Amino acid sequence: MNNSSSIEEVVLTENGEVYNPIEIGIVSLITKILCCAIGIPLNVSIAVAITRLRRMHRKSRNFFLLAIVLSYLSFFIVPVMELIYWGIYPDESLCRAYVAVIFVPQGLLLINMLLALIDRYLAINYPLQHREKMTNRLACCLIVTCWILTIFLLKFVYIVGLGILRCELLLLHVKMTSVIFIILFASCTAMNIVIHRQTKILLRESRTVEATPDNSVVTNNQISTVVTSMAVHVGRKKLGQLEMEATHTLVISMTSLCVMPFLNFVFMATFFACRLVFGQLECSNLNGMGYLIKEISLIPAIYGPIIFLVRNKELRAAWTCQIIR
Template identity: 75%
Template structure:
């Protein structure tokens, strides 16, 4: 680190040189090309399915889903910049564009996932209020404002001109990214657990229906006004399937979060703590691990849309119509 000032502390290599984040190997190039060739068409086709079919526009939750898909699609901006820099135009302006974009796709995905989870929580606990207040227009406003806030916080250093955008990684930039990722990751995980628990409660309550006695009976016998719970038989197999579906949704949601950005959070935390625990000499090779972390965190942009297509029947039928 450069100790001249806090704001100018930057990531350095083990030789004390400025770390160039655009250095990628041949194996990384092949992986980026493979991921882009699969992920970009897949995410575009899902986004087109949501925007083209009118029946998908009636439900606000589909707009949150569209925000998540667009966030997945933004994951491929960074590898495209790296591929252009590596094979066509190795100019510093592309490196500055890389620094300006890095971290934004993950942050936008997290904030859109959190918005979608909050929407599901309100729909479960306050269905009437949710149906009346959560309109398509309101969902769009929430998505736009939350995305703007995320971009502003992640790129606060450059937006307010605390520093000039250069082909280098600022320590302050990394720290702010770590803080926001941690807050959003914990919030999304907590909401996943809350929604899962609430789903199980609603499934349990669905087996009991309160039957109100007839008015004529009430007139004859006032004691019959007591509401009598009637147990409705629900097949254990069907109930088990519903509970397993809720469990699976939680597991997949948390697993997706653990891959991205949990891996980023772990890596950044290790990057800051390792020198204090083991010393600079032991931790000098951490920069070399960053390209591999980036490749792994790009994978959810491929399997995420597939999970939505498998789990969402409405989206799957809309996607099939577009494909046909």
């Protein structure tokens, strides 16, 4: 551990020493092993199913879905590095790599969710233009570009040389990460609400669509043309299912976001508020809460893909075919 950093720059322990970002207890060890054993094969199998089956390539939304699954998969990079550091290679170089990776999976998940929500908004409100303009190539370019931009912003402190990458947490890095998470979370929340309300409006409009009958005058020298009235009625049961699906989509998406990274930046806000009022050393006992937040952050990477499999028939069929093979 490098102790050359000043007290104002890095996170410290209760004893005033530089806080080591990698610490694993027995409960944490078991949790990480179980999460990795379940989450990594699950996310890999879904990603392979999307990439291998050609029918999944026909719709651009599946590429945004793949990006979300890959961001879930990236969650397990951090616990794998922690396990290696704890049991095999407790070297500072690995700890520095760990510091370079943390916060990135959460940021990628948020930006991928935001892109997927924007894609759904455009598909709902501008279906023809969306089908024509949103090609698979454009979707991939948007995803890659936003990934690069997100990583650059999250690691801006180290990239431009404002801080030196060591086995420690720079307070400036944590502050900038908190701001980025808040902006992305607020954007995803707003898009969720907008899409949910728009979906309910469209469902109400689709209950009964009637075309006024147009009976043309029949004469001896003209061809008779009769346009019969059409009424498209969506059954109440089906409407109820659609309404519930729209509501569940909002609730499930918001739950994923609230579990992580909402807890992350709530913890960060609490930490900095405590530092502002009581000082750094008095708030060092909050470091233990950070470990709990890290464990909780792995949960969405497991239940998120399961939710996709349950609610997405196309994905479930592709994944089943992949498993059977």
